[in-house]
Structures are given as structure tokens and as C-alpha cells.
Amino acid sequence: MRDLRVAVKTISNEGIRVAIEKDLHLSEAAVLHGVPVASLDDRQRRFLKSLSEAYPTAGRIQWLNPATDSGWETWLEGGCSDTQSYRTSDA
Numbered sequence: 806m807r808d809l810r811v812a813v814k815t816i817s818n819e820g821i822r823v824a825i826e827k828d829l830h831l832s833e834a835a836v837l838h839g840v841p842v843a844s845l846d847d848r849q850r851r852f853l854k855s856l857s858e859a860y861p862t863a864g865r866i867q868w869l870n871p872a873t874d875s876g877w878e879t880w881l882e883g884g885c886s887d888t889q890s891y892r893t894s895d896a
Contacts, residue, residue, distance in 0.1 A: 809833060812860035825852050832866055841867035841885055843877075850893055857894040864894025 813829065816822040825832075828849050831842045844850075850868040857864030869877050869891040880890050 812856060821852050824848060835866045836862055841869060841891060843869055843871055845870055845872055853893040866893045867891040868893050
């Protein structure tokens, strides 16, 4: 996880860096344990997508917004087996 924190520290926009750091524990848990994140914070998902260019692991995080994303209930009931669903990056 040190690499993720190092990548976040390189973000020049202080507002974005602070926003990512606020919920960095969620991103770290998602990476370490391979679990999706359910959050109403769409900004965080966008920021992680931007970060994925410098730190590709950030793009593999599954981040869903239960208020705006569709199909998540079926995906969840199916055991989250489709690992491409709700990725923060298309890569």
C-alpha cells in the first residue's frame, strides 16, 4: 500500500490529493482484500480513475454508487464474480 500512498503524494492538485487521502483507507482495503467499495462519493471514483494512469492498481478498484449505479444488487447477489464491473478504469 505504500506505493498507493506514494502515487497519491505525487498529485499536484492539493484539493484532489486531500480528497483522495480522506478515503484512502477504502481504496487500500479494496486493493489489499480484493473487495469492492460501495460509496456515494462519485468524485473519489473519478479521482481514482485519473490516478490509474500513474498507478494502474487504482484502476482495478471496484467502486460503485448504490444510489446511481444500476445492476449492483444483482451483481452483489451473484457474489461480485464479474471483476470488471464497476472498475474505476476501463484498462
